[in-house]
Amino acid sequence: MRILLIEDDSEAASYLTKAFNEAGHLVHHASDGEEGYFLADDGVYDVMVIDRMLPKRDGLSIISSLRAEKNNIPALILSALGEVDDKVEGLRSGGDDYLAKPFAFSELLARIEVLSKRNNKNNDDTTILKLVDLELNRLSHTVIRSGKSISLQPREFRLLEYFMRNKGQVVTRTMLLENVWDYHFDPQTNVIDVHISRLRSKIDKGFDVQLLHTIRGAGYVLRDESQGEG
Amino acid sequence: MIKIHLPIFLKTTAFRLTILYMTVFIALSLAIIAYFSYSASYRLQNQLDETIENEIAGLRLHYNERGARGLLEHVQNRSQQPGAPALLVMNHQGRGLTGNIRTLPPDFLSRDRKKVHPLFYDQASPSGVVESKLAMVRIFDLNNSFYLVIGRDVEEREEFKRLISGFITITFIALVVLSFLSWYLVGRRVLYRIDDISKTSLKIVSGNLSERLNVEGSGDEFDRLAINLNQMLNRIEALMAGLKDVSDNIAHDLKTPLSRMRNKVDLVLSRPDAKRDDLRDALENTILECDYLIRTFDALLQIAHLEAGGKAFDTSEIGISQLVKDISELYEPLVEEAGFSFQTLLPPEELLIQGNRELISQALANILDNAIKYGISSDAEVSCIKIALKRDDKKTELIVSDNGPGISKNEYKKVIKRFARLEPSRQQKGSGLGLSLVNAVAKLHGGSLNFDDNKPGLVVTFSLPN
Incomplete structure (x- = not known):
């Protein structure tokens, strides 16, 4: 770059x-x-x-x-x-x-x-976002992984959508707070972490390949690490 | 230039105003009196002239009809009537024939016939009493055989003049006396109040910030001034106290992490056998401490910024119910993870207020952070954080309550101070700035932050004007 x-x-x-x-x-x-x-x-x-x-x-x-x-x-x-x-x-x-x-x-x-x-790549208007076997449909608001439907709360959906649109990119907690919740202040506690772990338990729990990763000292990334360089 | 040093009471505004009002008022009164006395004396003069003319016409008539005898008889009668004019008939030799004027000054008859002359004379009344009188008289030559002196008493007019001038004098004296009296009373009171204010302000200047101006309770302009000045002093005192607290606390809350940081780095550097991992740990720890310091500085700056309120913050119409829903949604997982049950009681309809969404959200987030940190009940089963939204006709209240240990009443004021943390050991992580910021946000919006006892627990009420 x-x-x-x-x-x-x-x-x-x-x-x-x-x-x-x-x-x-x-x-x-x-x-x-x-x-x-x-x-x-x-x-x-x-x-x-x-x-x-x-x-x-x-x-x-x-x-x-x-x-x-x-x-x-x-x-x-x-x-x-x-x-x-x-x-x-x-x-x-x-x-x-x-x-x-x-x-x-x-x-x-x-x-x-x-x-x-x-x-x-302006992917703002892509209807279906995909990563490996995880699929998010922006129009029907549905999420499917390996053919199984995953039910998400509206905010969890927006959180996953943000990750999917920036897949492979490290995103920080403040970026999530700004883009998913539209807050620009710095909360004293790590409110975001709990949301991530909830989302993770819904999309990764019970699957062999983990997609949502924590990057120490930086934030989170949604990527497929099983295929070598993500 | 010579500067005249007036006594202090002469330099007062009250004195100057009194003098000014007095001058204007007296000038006005004098003008009115002068006008009335002039027009009155003018009328009297006219009346006098008319009377004399009439009198002459009457005498002429008598003379023409009945001759000298008739005239003399008439004069005789006329001069004996009460309220008679001054009358004297003389023959051409200057001998008095009849009338009520006893003597004439010498050469009086040679005066101008066409003019009216003042005459002091002795009047013999019918009862024989002799009175000294003043009259305005004219002299007539009747058919070259008689002199006729005829006039009208002006005692009445002179009396009127005396009355008027007496009245003017009394009015003038009364005005001057009253003016000075009112100036004395008003001026003395004003001076007293101003001296009082000066004395108190001197005490304050010399360092005693707790002094306050006297408020008499009469609600006059001095009371209003004193009340406003006292409010200003309260604010200054609070600011001074705040400044002192802040500097004391900066010593603790900013220097502590700095010295901790320095000590750790020092320690690692002083160990010759320090391993790569130790160095890395020390550096990572340094970054953590730095981040804490940066956050603290940011929060301090933000509070100062909000309290100064100088820069206009963007406000718009916001739905407070939606705002509470959004923050609740953000905090719900954290609240539940921390062992609380979480309830949000919102009215069915949206409540609109004017405000800054970002700041009010941050305020609510800080209140929730606080509840999570300190609101846990000893009985884990019942720990609960509730958010409620209430509105009356004046304000909208955002109420966050927990059922933890709460805080005692006398500490309510303390918790909104910067760096205030109630546990002396400061075990919990945090800057101690959270509630100060909430308070600053409330004040910026014209609202307030209040605390109450939830028995057990703490109720935090964040109210905003509608």
């Missing part, structure tokens, strides 16, 4: 570049707003990570300009401003995701990977 990183803090930029490289991604770093806009305009990147406050040109205006030119490169905004309202403002200006500093790298990586996939 080719990542455009627009970040003026050189130390943070070199740390992120290194970490993305280790995760197997190519990074191009721009240290100010004008250079960043110039590079983003090239259209060769899968995703862009952009700091909100930049010298020469601020992050939100770069995104607005790109969107006005019909450049839909997925953009994740990084910012020291972490209030819900700041997030809303960031997303309104055309950003696709928002992460407040300081953050865990695993969180950033998971979000970037999900964002870049979203741009590749």
Whole structure:
């Protein structure tokens, strides 16, 4: 994956570049707003990570300009401003995701990977989502595994749908809370874990191949690990 | 420039206002009195002239009809009647023939015939009493044979003038006295209240924040001012106390994890035989502690932000029943896993309020987190968390109750303070900021957060205005 990183803090930029490289991604770093806009305009990147406050040109205006030119490169905004309202403002200006500093790298990586996939194949309108023998029908709201119907609560259905649409991608707890429940605050307790274990007991219990996995220190992933690289 | 140092009471607004009102009022009164006295004396003068003309016409008539004799007889009679005009008939040699004027000043007869002249004279009444009088008189030459002096007493008019001027003087004195009296009374009271406020504020400035201004209970403007200032002082005192609490607690709640973190890293580094796994553990632990610190900072910042309320938070019309359903649905598995039964009592219809969905959701989530942490009953069978929604004509109440150990009444106020955690050992994980945030959210929406005894257990009531 080719990542455009627009970040003026050189130390943070070199740390992120290194970490993305280790995760197997190519990074191009721009240290100010004008250079960043110039590079983003090239259209060769899968995703862009952009700091909100930049010298020469601020992050939100770069995104607005790109969107006005019909450049839909997925953009994740990084910012020291972490209030819900700041997030809303960031997303309104055309950003696709928002992460407040300081953050865990695993969180950033998971979000970037999900964002870049979203741009590749727009599977929003696929009726049936499939992984191995697990099938989810978005129209009839049914879930079948190995021919057996699985009954899910509405929220469990949405949770599984999110996993299915991002299969093979690590998703974090906050991503689930934002996308499945539409909350942007940080609950003091891990409410999500219990939902996952309930969902897991419904879709994985009694089957040989486990699909829903916990990634320590990062989140969860829905993938078939029996087939080698997922 | 010479600056005149007035005594303090002369510098008061009350004094200046009194002087101003007094001046305006006196000027107005004087104008009214002047107008009335002028028009009255003008009328009197006219009346006087008319009377004299009539009198002359009458005398002329008598003279024409009955000659000098008739005139003299008439004058004789006329001058003896009560209220008679001043009359004197003289022959051309200047000898008085008849009339009630006893003497004339010398050369009086040579004066202008066309004008009215004032004349002091002695009047002999029929009873023989002699009175000194003032009259306005005219002099006539009757057919070159008699001089006729005829006039009208002006005693009446002079009396009227005296009356008016007496009245003006009394009014003026009364006005001045009353003004000064009212200024004295009003000014003294105002000065007293202001001195009181100044004295108290000096005490407050010198550090005694618990001082309050006197409220007399009369509900006047000074009371209102004092009440408002006292409210401001209460807020300042609460903020100061909050600040002190926060700094005390920052020492404990932020420095503790920092020193723990430092100690652990120190310990691992100081061991020459530290294995790779030990180092990894230490680093992972450091990240956990960092995350805790970041969360605490975020929560503190959010609370400060909400309490400042400066930035307008997006509010919209939200269905509170749906909001409660959503959060209940999110928390239900966790609540049940923690050993509680879970009940949600919602009214059948949707209740709409103006608010920020995200913040109210977070508030409810925090209340539930708290109930899960502290609301477990010693009898595991009956542990139950209930959420109820009630509305009256003013407010909508979100009530979360548990039947755990609860907290004592005198601690209700304490739990909404930042970093407040009631168990001194702080065994339970948590920042101690959860309920402070709930309180800040309630206040931002113009609502409140209250606690009550569930006997046993705690009832938390989060109320929002409709």
